[in-house]
Amino acid sequence: MLECTIEQASTLKKILDAVKELVADANFDCSDAGLSLQAMDNSHVALVALLLRSTAFSPFRCDQNLSLGINLSSFSKILKCANNDDTVTLKADSGVDTINLAFESKNGARQSEYDLKLMDIDSEHLGIPDTPYEATVKMSSAEFQRICRDLRILNESIVIDVTKEGVKFSSSGDLGNGSIFIKSGQSSIDEKDEDTATTITLQSPVSLTFSLKYLCDFAKATPLSNTVTLSLSNDVPLLVEYAVNEVGYIRYYLAPKIGED
Amino acid sequence: MLECTIEQASTLKKILDAVKELVADANFDCSDAGLSLQAMDNSHVALVALLLRSTAFSPFRCDQNLSLGINLSSFSKILKCANNDDTVTLKADSGVDTINLAFESKNGARQSEYDLKLMDIDSEHLGIPDTPYEATVKMSSAEFQRICRDLRILNESIVIDVTKEGVKFSSSGDLGNGSIFIKSGQSSIDEKDEDTATTITLQSPVSLTFSLKYLCDFAKATPLSNTVTLSLSNDVPLLVEYAVNEVGYIRYYLAPKIGED
DNA sequence: TGGGCTTCCA
DNA sequence: TGGAAGCCCA
Numbered sequence: 289m290l291e292c293t294i295e296q297a298s299t300l301k302k303i304l305d306a307v308k309e310l311v312a313d314a315n316f317d318c319s320d321a322g323l324s325l326q327a328m329d330n331s332h333v334a335l336v337a338l339l340l341r342s343t344a345f346s347p348f349r350c351d352q353n354l355s356l357g358i359n360l361s362s363f364s365k366i367l368k369c370a371n372n373d374d375t376v377t378l379k380a381d382s383g384v385d386t387i388n389l390a391f392e393s394k395n396g397a398r399q400s401e402y403d404l405k406l407m408d409i410d411s412e413h414l415g416i417p418d419t420p421y422e423a424t425v426k427m428s429s430a431e432f433q434r435i436c437r438d439l440r441i442l443n444e445s446i447v448i449d450v451t452k453e454g455v456k457f458s459s460s461g462d463l464g465n466g467s468i469f470i471k472s473g474q475s476s477i478d479e480k481d482e483d484t485a486t487t488i489t490l491q492s493p494v495s496l497t498f499s500l501k502y503l504c505d506f507a508k509a510t511p512l513s514n515t516v517t518l519s520l521s522n523d524v525p526l527l528v529e530y531a532v533n534e535v536g537y538i539r540y541y542l543a544p545k546i547g548e549d
Numbered sequence: 550m551l552e553c554t555i556e557q558a559s560t561l562k563k564i565l566d567a568v569k570e571l572v573a574d575a576n577f578d579c580s581d582a583g584l585s586l587q588a589m590d591n592s593h594v595a596l597v598a599l600l601l602r603s604t605a606f607s608p609f610r611c612d613q614n615l616s617l618g619i620n621l622s623s624f625s626k627i628l629k630c631a632n633n634d635d636t637v638t639l640k641a642d643s644g645v646d647t648i649n650l651a652f653e654s655k656n657g658a659r660q661s662e663y664d665l666k667l668m669d670i671d672s673e674h675l676g677i678p679d680t681p682y683e684a685t686v687k688m689s690s691a692e693f694q695r696i697c698r699d700l701r702i703l704n705e706s707i708v709i710d711v712t713k714e715g716v717k718f719s720s721s722g723d724l725g726n727g728s729i730f731i732k733s734g735q736s737s738i739d740e741k742d743e744d745t746a747t748t749i750t751l752q753s754p755v756s757l758t759f760s761l762k763y764l765c766d767f768a769k770a771t772p773l774s775n776t777v778t779l780s781l782s783n784d785v786p787l788l789v790e791y792a793v794n795e796v797g798y799i800r801y802y803l804a805p806k807i808g809e810d
Numbered sequence: 811t812g813g814g815c816t817t818c819c820a
Numbered sequence: 821t822g823g824a825a826g827c828c829c830a
Contacts, residue, residue: 362724369699369727386725397747398692398737400729
Protein backbone atom coordinates (compact mmCIF):
# COMPACT_ATOMS: atom_id res chain seq x y z
CA MET A 289 0.00 0.00 0.00
CA LEU A 290 0.87 3.65 -0.44
CA GLU A 291 0.42 6.15 2.35
CA CYS A 292 2.15 9.47 2.28
CA THR A 293 1.62 12.90 3.77
CA ILE A 294 2.75 16.25 2.49
CA GLU A 295 2.57 19.40 4.58
CA GLN A 296 1.40 21.91 2.04
CA ALA A 297 -1.52 21.17 -0.21
CA SER A 298 -0.46 24.16 -2.30
CA THR A 299 2.57 22.27 -3.58
CA LEU A 300 0.41 19.54 -5.05
CA LYS A 301 -2.08 22.07 -6.40
CA LYS A 302 0.64 23.91 -8.27
CA ILE A 303 2.08 20.71 -9.64
CA LEU A 304 -1.26 19.68 -11.05
CA ASP A 305 -1.78 23.12 -12.53
CA ALA A 306 1.56 22.63 -14.27
CA VAL A 307 0.62 19.30 -15.85
CA LYS A 308 -3.11 19.04 -16.32
CA GLU A 309 -3.26 21.26 -19.37
CA LEU A 310 -0.77 19.07 -21.21
CA VAL A 311 -1.80 15.64 -20.07
CA ALA A 312 -5.34 14.43 -19.48
CA ASP A 313 -4.68 11.06 -17.85
CA ALA A 314 -1.47 9.59 -16.52
CA ASN A 315 -0.07 6.91 -14.29
CA PHE A 316 1.53 7.96 -11.04
CA ASP A 317 4.28 5.46 -10.36
CA CYS A 318 4.79 4.94 -6.67
CA SER A 319 7.92 3.33 -5.30
CA ASP A 320 10.13 3.79 -2.27
CA ALA A 321 11.86 6.57 -4.20
CA GLY A 322 8.66 8.61 -4.23
CA LEU A 323 5.97 9.41 -6.76
CA SER A 324 6.80 9.92 -10.39
CA LEU A 325 4.90 10.50 -13.56
CA GLN A 326 5.98 10.41 -17.14
CA ALA A 327 3.68 11.08 -20.04
CA MET A 328 3.46 12.40 -23.55
CA ASP A 329 1.18 15.39 -23.89
CA ASN A 330 -2.25 14.94 -25.42
CA SER A 331 -0.95 15.59 -28.97
CA HIS A 332 2.11 13.40 -28.46
CA VAL A 333 4.49 16.25 -29.12
CA ALA A 334 5.91 17.09 -25.73
CA LEU A 335 6.89 14.94 -22.79
CA VAL A 336 6.41 15.65 -19.11
CA ALA A 337 8.39 13.98 -16.36
CA LEU A 338 7.57 14.67 -12.75
CA LEU A 339 9.28 13.49 -9.60
CA LEU A 340 8.14 13.96 -6.03
CA ARG A 341 10.82 12.44 -3.85
CA SER A 342 9.80 10.29 -0.91
CA THR A 343 11.65 12.79 1.28
CA ALA A 344 9.08 15.41 0.32
CA PHE A 345 6.59 13.44 2.39
CA SER A 346 6.52 12.54 6.01
CA PRO A 347 5.63 9.93 6.66
CA PHE A 348 6.16 8.15 3.36
CA ARG A 349 5.29 4.53 3.07
CA CYS A 350 5.19 2.49 -0.10
CA ASP A 351 5.44 -1.28 0.45
CA GLN A 352 5.20 -2.34 -3.15
CA ASN A 353 5.39 -0.50 -6.42
CA LEU A 354 2.03 0.81 -7.58
CA SER A 355 0.96 2.45 -10.80
CA LEU A 356 -2.09 4.63 -10.23
CA GLY A 357 -3.98 5.73 -13.33
CA ILE A 358 -5.39 9.15 -12.61
CA ASN A 359 -7.43 11.70 -14.49
CA LEU A 360 -5.40 14.80 -13.80
CA SER A 361 -8.28 17.19 -14.21
CA SER A 362 -10.30 15.35 -11.58
CA PHE A 363 -7.29 15.12 -9.31
CA SER A 364 -6.76 18.84 -9.63
CA LYS A 365 -10.40 19.62 -8.93
CA ILE A 366 -10.29 17.62 -5.74
CA LEU A 367 -7.04 19.22 -4.63
CA LYS A 368 -8.65 22.61 -5.09
CA CYS A 369 -10.98 21.55 -2.26
CA ALA A 370 -8.05 21.70 0.14
CA ASN A 371 -6.89 24.89 1.73
CA ASN A 372 -3.37 25.83 0.70
CA ASP A 373 -1.79 24.97 3.99
CA ASP A 374 -3.81 21.86 4.68
CA THR A 375 -1.88 18.69 5.22
CA VAL A 376 -2.59 16.16 2.47
CA THR A 377 -2.43 12.42 2.93
CA LEU A 378 -2.65 10.12 -0.08
CA LYS A 379 -3.61 6.50 0.39
CA ALA A 380 -3.93 3.76 -2.18
CA ASP A 381 -3.92 0.01 -2.15
CA SER A 382 -3.12 -2.45 -4.87
CA GLY A 383 -6.51 -4.13 -4.66
CA VAL A 384 -8.66 -1.03 -4.76
CA ASP A 385 -9.74 1.17 -7.65
CA THR A 386 -9.66 4.48 -5.82
CA ILE A 387 -7.07 6.72 -4.26
CA ASN A 388 -8.00 8.37 -1.00
CA LEU A 389 -7.09 11.99 -0.34
CA ALA A 390 -7.40 13.29 3.19
CA PHE A 391 -7.00 16.99 3.94
CA GLU A 392 -6.61 18.30 7.43
CA SER A 393 -6.37 21.89 8.58
CA LYS A 394 -3.34 22.63 10.73
CA ASN A 395 -5.46 22.88 13.87
CA GLY A 396 -7.39 19.71 13.05
CA ALA A 397 -10.81 21.36 13.22
CA ARG A 398 -11.54 20.58 9.59
CA GLN A 399 -11.04 17.18 8.09
CA SER A 400 -12.07 16.34 4.61
CA GLU A 401 -11.68 13.22 2.62
CA TYR A 402 -12.14 12.34 -1.02
CA ASP A 403 -12.02 9.11 -2.96
CA LEU A 404 -10.93 9.55 -6.54
CA LYS A 405 -11.68 6.78 -9.00
CA LEU A 406 -8.62 5.29 -10.67
CA MET A 407 -8.45 4.27 -14.30
CA ASP A 408 -6.48 1.91 -16.52
CA ILE A 409 -4.01 3.80 -18.64
CA ASP A 410 -1.60 2.37 -21.16
CA SER A 411 1.71 3.71 -20.09
CA GLU A 412 4.37 4.07 -22.71
CA HIS A 413 7.38 4.54 -20.51
CA LEU A 414 9.95 6.22 -22.67
CA GLY A 415 13.59 6.11 -21.72
CA ILE A 416 14.97 9.62 -21.69
CA PRO A 417 18.68 9.66 -22.49
CA ASP A 418 20.61 11.72 -20.01
CA THR A 419 22.74 13.43 -22.60
CA PRO A 420 24.99 16.42 -22.03
CA TYR A 421 23.66 19.59 -23.62
CA GLU A 422 25.53 22.13 -25.68
CA ALA A 423 23.94 25.02 -23.85
CA THR A 424 22.27 25.45 -20.48
CA VAL A 425 20.48 28.60 -19.37
CA LYS A 426 19.31 29.08 -15.82
CA MET A 427 17.12 32.14 -15.49
CA SER A 428 14.16 33.66 -13.70
CA SER A 429 11.09 31.54 -14.30
CA ALA A 430 8.84 34.60 -14.19
CA GLU A 431 10.96 36.25 -16.86
CA PHE A 432 10.79 33.17 -19.04
CA GLN A 433 7.01 33.06 -18.71
CA ARG A 434 6.72 36.72 -19.56
CA ILE A 435 8.91 36.33 -22.64
CA CYS A 436 6.89 33.42 -23.95
CA ARG A 437 3.61 35.28 -23.43
CA ASP A 438 4.92 38.46 -24.99
CA LEU A 439 6.42 36.93 -28.11
CA ARG A 440 3.28 34.96 -28.70
CA ILE A 441 1.59 38.08 -30.02
CA LEU A 442 3.95 37.90 -32.99
CA ASN A 443 4.07 34.29 -33.98
CA GLU A 444 3.56 30.73 -32.88
CA SER A 445 7.31 30.06 -33.07
CA ILE A 446 10.15 31.37 -30.98
CA VAL A 447 13.85 31.27 -31.76
CA ILE A 448 16.21 30.80 -28.85
CA ASP A 449 19.81 31.81 -29.42
CA VAL A 450 22.35 31.15 -26.73
CA THR A 451 25.79 32.68 -26.77
CA LYS A 452 28.18 33.21 -23.93
CA GLU A 453 27.02 36.82 -23.66
CA GLY A 454 23.46 35.88 -23.02
CA VAL A 455 20.29 34.37 -24.40
CA LYS A 456 18.13 35.92 -27.08
CA PHE A 457 14.47 35.04 -27.62
CA SER A 458 12.97 36.25 -30.84
CA SER A 459 9.92 35.94 -32.99
CA SER A 460 8.54 37.57 -36.08
CA GLY A 461 5.23 37.71 -37.86
CA ASP A 462 2.71 39.95 -39.57
CA LEU A 463 2.80 42.54 -36.81
CA GLY A 464 6.55 42.82 -36.97
CA ASN A 465 9.52 41.38 -35.16
CA GLY A 466 10.52 41.17 -31.57
CA SER A 467 13.41 39.95 -29.53
CA ILE A 468 14.39 39.89 -25.90
CA PHE A 469 17.99 39.63 -24.89
CA ILE A 470 18.89 38.52 -21.39
CA LYS A 471 22.45 39.18 -20.35
CA SER A 472 24.39 36.46 -18.65
CA GLY A 473 25.41 37.01 -15.05
CA GLN A 474 22.71 39.22 -13.60
CA SER A 475 19.08 38.96 -12.75
CA SER A 476 16.64 40.41 -15.23
CA ILE A 477 13.90 40.63 -12.62
CA ASP A 478 15.46 41.95 -9.46
CA GLU A 479 19.02 43.10 -9.60
CA LYS A 480 19.55 42.38 -5.95
CA ASP A 481 18.33 38.83 -6.24
CA GLU A 482 21.15 36.45 -6.95
CA ASP A 483 18.81 33.47 -7.04
CA THR A 484 17.39 34.51 -10.33
CA ALA A 485 20.62 35.68 -11.93
CA THR A 486 20.92 34.33 -15.45
CA THR A 487 23.60 31.67 -15.69
CA ILE A 488 24.78 30.25 -18.98
CA THR A 489 26.88 27.16 -19.47
CA LEU A 490 27.98 26.72 -23.02
CA GLN A 491 29.89 24.22 -25.13
CA SER A 492 28.92 25.84 -28.39
CA PRO A 493 26.36 28.44 -29.37
CA VAL A 494 22.94 27.11 -30.33
CA SER A 495 20.03 28.56 -32.24
CA LEU A 496 16.80 26.61 -32.17
CA THR A 497 13.13 27.18 -32.91
CA PHE A 498 10.23 25.98 -30.76
CA SER A 499 6.47 26.15 -30.55
CA LEU A 500 5.39 28.91 -28.18
CA LYS A 501 2.16 27.16 -27.36
CA TYR A 502 4.08 24.42 -25.63
CA LEU A 503 6.54 26.73 -23.92
CA CYS A 504 3.61 28.72 -22.53
CA ASP A 505 2.10 25.51 -21.22
CA PHE A 506 5.42 24.56 -19.62
CA ALA A 507 5.58 27.99 -18.02
CA LYS A 508 2.49 27.12 -15.98
CA ALA A 509 5.04 25.55 -13.64
CA THR A 510 6.36 29.03 -12.80
CA PRO A 511 4.74 29.17 -9.34
CA LEU A 512 6.78 26.09 -8.38
CA SER A 513 10.19 27.68 -8.66
CA ASN A 514 11.88 31.05 -8.99
CA THR A 515 14.15 29.72 -11.68
CA VAL A 516 13.91 27.58 -14.75
CA THR A 517 16.68 25.77 -16.55
CA LEU A 518 16.66 25.47 -20.33
CA SER A 519 18.97 22.83 -21.77
CA LEU A 520 19.56 22.89 -25.52
CA SER A 521 21.49 21.02 -28.17
CA ASN A 522 21.08 21.06 -31.90
CA ASP A 523 18.56 18.52 -33.17
CA VAL A 524 17.77 17.35 -29.65
CA PRO A 525 14.62 18.06 -27.67
CA LEU A 526 14.78 21.10 -25.42
CA LEU A 527 14.64 20.31 -21.74
CA VAL A 528 12.78 22.81 -19.55
CA GLU A 529 13.23 22.03 -15.89
CA TYR A 530 11.63 23.51 -12.78
CA ALA A 531 13.33 22.23 -9.66
CA VAL A 532 10.96 22.22 -6.72
CA ASN A 533 12.87 22.88 -3.52
CA GLU A 534 13.22 19.84 -1.27
CA VAL A 535 10.50 18.13 -3.26
CA GLY A 536 11.68 17.11 -6.70
CA TYR A 537 11.25 18.49 -10.17
CA ILE A 538 9.06 18.81 -13.18
CA ARG A 539 10.73 18.46 -16.58
CA TYR A 540 9.33 19.14 -20.01
CA TYR A 541 10.84 18.01 -23.30
CA LEU A 542 10.04 19.51 -26.66
CA ALA A 543 11.59 18.78 -30.05
CA PRO A 544 12.78 21.81 -32.03
CA LYS A 545 11.04 22.87 -35.19
CA ILE A 546 13.16 22.24 -38.23
CA GLY A 547 13.22 23.72 -41.72
CA GLU A 548 11.61 26.94 -40.55
CA ASP A 549 13.03 30.33 -39.92
CA MET B 550 -45.38 57.48 4.03
CA LEU B 551 -42.10 55.67 4.49
CA GLU B 552 -38.88 57.51 5.06
CA CYS B 553 -35.86 55.78 6.46
CA THR B 554 -32.12 56.24 6.41
CA ILE B 555 -29.38 53.66 6.78
CA GLU B 556 -25.77 54.58 7.33
CA GLN B 557 -24.03 52.10 5.11
CA ALA B 558 -25.13 51.55 1.56
CA SER B 559 -22.94 48.44 1.55
CA THR B 560 -25.36 46.69 3.90
CA LEU B 561 -28.22 47.08 1.46
CA LYS B 562 -26.04 46.12 -1.47
CA LYS B 563 -25.02 42.89 0.19
CA ILE B 564 -28.59 42.10 1.10
CA LEU B 565 -29.73 42.52 -2.47
CA ASP B 566 -26.81 40.37 -3.66
CA ALA B 567 -28.03 37.70 -1.28
CA VAL B 568 -31.59 37.67 -2.61
CA LYS B 569 -31.70 38.78 -6.20
CA GLU B 570 -30.41 35.52 -7.62
CA LEU B 571 -33.24 33.60 -6.00
CA VAL B 572 -36.13 36.02 -6.33
CA ALA B 573 -36.86 38.28 -9.30
CA ASP B 574 -39.63 40.44 -7.86
CA ALA B 575 -40.90 40.78 -4.33
CA ASN B 576 -42.90 42.98 -2.03
CA PHE B 577 -41.08 44.89 0.68
CA ASP B 578 -43.50 45.13 3.57
CA CYS B 579 -42.98 48.30 5.54
CA SER B 580 -44.34 48.74 9.03
CA ASP B 581 -43.20 50.36 12.21
CA ALA B 582 -41.25 47.18 12.91
CA GLY B 583 -39.07 47.81 9.88
CA LEU B 584 -38.82 46.43 6.38
CA SER B 585 -39.44 42.80 5.65
CA LEU B 586 -39.66 40.61 2.62
CA GLN B 587 -40.85 37.10 2.20
CA ALA B 588 -40.87 35.27 -1.08
CA MET B 589 -40.61 31.91 -2.74
CA ASP B 590 -37.69 31.62 -5.11
CA ASN B 591 -38.31 31.73 -8.84
CA SER B 592 -38.80 27.95 -9.06
CA HIS B 593 -40.98 27.84 -5.96
CA VAL B 594 -38.63 25.51 -4.18
CA ALA B 595 -36.96 27.66 -1.56
CA LEU B 596 -38.24 30.48 0.58
CA VAL B 597 -36.45 33.66 1.58
CA ALA B 598 -37.41 35.77 4.57
CA LEU B 599 -35.66 39.04 5.22
CA LEU B 600 -35.99 41.47 8.07
CA LEU B 601 -34.43 44.89 8.44
CA ARG B 602 -35.48 46.20 11.81
CA SER B 603 -36.60 49.77 12.18
CA THR B 604 -33.71 50.22 14.62
CA ALA B 605 -31.30 49.60 11.77
CA PHE B 606 -32.39 52.95 10.40
CA SER B 607 -32.21 56.41 11.83
CA PRO B 608 -34.41 58.09 11.38
CA PHE B 609 -37.11 55.53 10.64
CA ARG B 610 -40.59 56.72 9.92
CA CYS B 611 -43.44 54.60 8.65
CA ASP B 612 -46.91 56.08 9.24
CA GLN B 613 -48.93 53.37 7.65
CA ASN B 614 -48.14 49.89 6.43
CA LEU B 615 -46.98 49.79 2.85
CA SER B 616 -46.25 46.93 0.51
CA LEU B 617 -43.77 47.97 -2.16
CA GLY B 618 -43.47 45.69 -5.17
CA ILE B 619 -39.87 45.85 -6.34
CA ASN B 620 -37.85 44.25 -9.07
CA LEU B 621 -34.85 43.15 -7.08
CA SER B 622 -32.46 43.19 -9.99
CA SER B 623 -33.29 46.83 -10.72
CA PHE B 624 -33.10 47.71 -7.05
CA SER B 625 -29.68 46.12 -6.85
CA LYS B 626 -28.47 47.93 -9.96
CA ILE B 627 -29.46 51.26 -8.50
CA LEU B 628 -27.84 50.48 -5.17
CA LYS B 629 -24.61 49.69 -6.99
CA CYS B 630 -24.62 53.37 -7.95
CA ALA B 631 -24.00 54.27 -4.31
CA ASN B 632 -20.57 54.26 -2.74
CA ASN B 633 -20.26 51.68 -0.02
CA ASP B 634 -20.27 54.13 2.83
CA ASP B 635 -22.85 56.44 1.42
CA THR B 636 -25.90 57.09 3.55
CA VAL B 637 -29.05 55.77 1.90
CA THR B 638 -32.50 57.24 2.39
CA LEU B 639 -35.55 55.40 1.11
CA LYS B 640 -38.80 57.28 0.58
CA ALA B 641 -42.15 55.98 -0.59
CA ASP B 642 -45.71 57.12 -0.38
CA SER B 643 -48.92 55.18 -0.63
CA GLY B 644 -50.19 57.21 -3.58
CA VAL B 645 -47.10 57.02 -5.72
CA ASP B 646 -45.76 54.25 -7.93
CA THR B 647 -42.08 54.84 -7.29
CA ILE B 648 -39.66 54.51 -4.43
CA ASN B 649 -37.07 57.22 -4.06
CA LEU B 650 -33.49 56.38 -3.16
CA ALA B 651 -31.18 59.17 -2.07
CA PHE B 652 -27.46 58.54 -1.60
CA GLU B 653 -25.24 60.98 0.20
CA SER B 654 -21.53 60.78 0.83
CA LYS B 655 -20.50 61.09 4.47
CA ASN B 656 -19.23 64.62 3.99
CA GLY B 657 -22.30 65.62 2.04
CA ALA B 658 -20.33 66.63 -1.02
CA ARG B 659 -22.05 64.11 -3.25
CA GLN B 660 -25.78 63.63 -3.40
CA SER B 661 -27.50 61.35 -5.82
CA GLU B 662 -31.09 60.38 -6.17
CA TYR B 663 -32.97 57.70 -8.05
CA ASP B 664 -36.62 56.84 -8.52
CA LEU B 665 -37.35 53.19 -8.99
CA LYS B 666 -40.67 52.15 -10.48
CA LEU B 667 -42.79 49.95 -8.31
CA MET B 668 -44.82 47.03 -9.55
CA ASP B 669 -47.85 45.04 -8.50
CA ILE B 670 -46.86 41.66 -7.20
CA ASP B 671 -49.14 38.94 -5.94
CA SER B 672 -47.81 38.20 -2.52
CA GLU B 673 -48.43 34.79 -1.15
CA HIS B 674 -47.57 35.36 2.43
CA LEU B 675 -46.79 31.98 3.88
CA GLY B 676 -46.90 31.46 7.58
CA ILE B 677 -43.65 29.91 8.70
CA PRO B 678 -44.13 27.79 11.78
CA ASP B 679 -41.58 28.61 14.41
CA THR B 680 -40.82 25.01 15.28
CA PRO B 681 -38.00 23.76 17.43
CA TYR B 682 -35.34 21.93 15.46
CA GLU B 683 -33.64 18.66 16.25
CA ALA B 684 -30.21 20.00 15.37
CA THR B 685 -28.70 23.46 15.13
CA VAL B 686 -25.23 24.18 13.78
CA LYS B 687 -23.65 27.58 14.07
CA MET B 688 -20.47 27.80 12.05
CA SER B 689 -18.27 30.06 9.97
CA SER B 690 -20.25 31.33 7.01
CA ALA B 691 -17.12 31.38 4.85
CA GLU B 692 -16.50 27.74 5.69
CA PHE B 693 -20.07 26.83 4.80
CA GLN B 694 -19.79 28.59 1.48
CA ARG B 695 -16.51 26.89 0.73
CA ILE B 696 -17.94 23.46 1.53
CA CYS B 697 -20.94 23.97 -0.73
CA ARG B 698 -18.71 25.12 -3.59
CA ASP B 699 -16.25 22.29 -3.12
CA LEU B 700 -18.73 19.45 -2.94
CA ARG B 701 -20.49 20.76 -6.01
CA ILE B 702 -17.70 19.32 -8.15
CA LEU B 703 -19.00 15.88 -7.22
CA ASN B 704 -22.76 16.07 -7.36
CA GLU B 705 -25.79 18.29 -7.18
CA SER B 706 -26.81 16.85 -3.81
CA ILE B 707 -25.22 17.16 -0.42
CA VAL B 708 -25.83 15.10 2.69
CA ILE B 709 -25.61 16.87 6.03
CA ASP B 710 -25.08 14.69 9.08
CA VAL B 711 -25.09 16.28 12.49
CA THR B 712 -23.87 14.49 15.58
CA LYS B 713 -22.69 15.91 18.82
CA GLU B 714 -19.05 15.48 17.71
CA GLY B 715 -19.52 17.69 14.69
CA VAL B 716 -21.15 18.12 11.35
CA LYS B 717 -20.33 16.16 8.24
CA PHE B 718 -21.06 17.31 4.72
CA SER B 719 -20.74 14.73 1.98
CA SER B 720 -21.42 14.07 -1.64
CA SER B 721 -20.60 11.48 -4.24
CA GLY B 722 -20.63 11.21 -8.00
CA ASP B 723 -18.72 10.11 -11.06
CA LEU B 724 -15.38 11.52 -9.96
CA GLY B 725 -15.58 9.84 -6.59
CA ASN B 726 -16.74 10.69 -3.11
CA GLY B 727 -15.99 13.50 -0.74
CA SER B 728 -16.78 14.52 2.77
CA ILE B 729 -15.86 17.37 5.06
CA PHE B 730 -16.07 17.01 8.78
CA ILE B 731 -16.16 20.06 11.01
CA LYS B 732 -15.45 19.42 14.63
CA SER B 733 -17.71 20.96 17.23
CA GLY B 734 -16.18 23.52 19.56
CA GLN B 735 -13.45 25.18 17.55
CA SER B 736 -13.18 27.34 14.51
CA SER B 737 -12.17 25.65 11.31
CA ILE B 738 -11.13 28.95 9.79
CA ASP B 739 -9.16 30.77 12.40
CA GLU B 740 -8.33 29.03 15.61
CA LYS B 741 -8.03 32.29 17.48
CA ASP B 742 -11.44 33.46 16.39
CA GLU B 743 -14.10 32.43 18.85
CA ASP B 744 -16.82 34.11 16.83
CA THR B 745 -16.66 31.48 14.17
CA ALA B 746 -16.23 28.47 16.43
CA THR B 747 -18.61 25.70 15.44
CA THR B 748 -21.42 25.26 17.93
CA ILE B 749 -23.84 22.37 17.80
CA THR B 750 -27.11 22.06 19.67
CA LEU B 751 -28.64 18.65 19.32
CA GLN B 752 -31.80 16.87 20.38
CA SER B 753 -31.14 13.91 18.13
CA PRO B 754 -28.74 13.26 15.26
CA VAL B 755 -30.05 14.11 11.81
CA SER B 756 -29.02 13.14 8.32
CA LEU B 757 -30.63 15.03 5.45
CA THR B 758 -30.01 15.61 1.76
CA PHE B 759 -30.29 18.96 -0.01
CA SER B 760 -29.74 20.56 -3.37
CA LEU B 761 -26.35 22.21 -3.57
CA LYS B 762 -27.53 24.70 -6.13
CA TYR B 763 -29.81 26.29 -3.57
CA LEU B 764 -27.31 26.13 -0.74
CA CYS B 765 -24.76 27.88 -2.96
CA ASP B 766 -27.32 30.57 -3.69
CA PHE B 767 -28.04 30.96 0.02
CA ALA B 768 -24.32 31.26 0.66
CA LYS B 769 -24.29 34.48 -1.34
CA ALA B 770 -25.30 36.02 2.00
CA THR B 771 -21.85 35.21 3.38
CA PRO B 772 -20.60 38.81 3.25
CA LEU B 773 -23.41 39.77 5.63
CA SER B 774 -22.22 37.73 8.58
CA ASN B 775 -19.21 35.81 9.85
CA THR B 776 -21.44 32.98 10.94
CA VAL B 777 -24.36 31.03 9.61
CA THR B 778 -26.83 28.93 11.54
CA LEU B 779 -28.23 25.74 10.05
CA SER B 780 -31.34 24.35 11.74
CA LEU B 781 -32.40 20.86 10.78
CA SER B 782 -35.11 18.38 11.60
CA ASN B 783 -36.09 15.26 9.75
CA ASP B 784 -38.71 15.87 7.06
CA VAL B 785 -38.77 19.58 7.76
CA PRO B 786 -37.27 22.32 5.62
CA LEU B 787 -33.73 23.30 6.50
CA LEU B 788 -33.41 26.82 7.88
CA VAL B 789 -30.24 28.68 6.91
CA GLU B 790 -29.96 31.95 8.79
CA TYR B 791 -27.53 34.82 8.49
CA ALA B 792 -27.97 37.25 11.35
CA VAL B 793 -26.95 40.73 10.35
CA ASN B 794 -25.53 42.58 13.32
CA GLU B 795 -27.82 45.29 14.70
CA VAL B 796 -29.84 45.12 11.51
CA GLY B 797 -31.88 41.99 11.25
CA TYR B 798 -31.53 38.70 9.43
CA ILE B 799 -31.92 36.85 6.22
CA ARG B 800 -33.39 33.36 6.41
CA TYR B 801 -33.62 30.72 3.75
CA TYR B 802 -35.76 27.61 3.88
CA LEU B 803 -35.25 24.54 1.74
CA ALA B 804 -37.05 21.22 1.86
CA PRO B 805 -34.83 18.15 2.04
CA LYS B 806 -34.61 15.77 -0.87
CA ILE B 807 -36.26 12.50 -0.09
CA GLY B 808 -35.92 9.01 -1.46
CA GLU B 809 -32.37 9.60 -2.62
CA ASP B 810 -29.12 8.48 -1.12
C1' DT C 811 1.47 37.56 -2.85
C1' DG C 812 -2.82 35.19 -2.82
C1' DG C 813 -7.75 34.94 -3.65
C1' DG C 814 -11.95 36.30 -5.88
C1' DC C 815 -14.37 38.07 -9.66
C1' DT C 816 -15.29 38.93 -14.42
C1' DT C 817 -14.70 38.17 -19.13
C1' DC C 818 -13.58 35.44 -23.01
C1' DC C 819 -13.09 30.97 -25.38
C1' DA C 820 -14.01 26.09 -26.31
C1' DT D 821 -22.20 25.33 -19.70
C1' DG D 822 -17.63 24.73 -17.97
C1' DG D 823 -12.86 25.99 -17.96
C1' DA D 824 -9.07 29.19 -18.43
C1' DA D 825 -6.91 33.64 -18.43
C1' DG D 826 -6.45 38.25 -17.00
C1' DC D 827 -7.65 42.01 -13.88
C1' DC D 828 -8.65 44.01 -9.41
C1' DC D 829 -8.77 44.01 -4.39
C1' DA D 830 -7.32 42.72 0.19
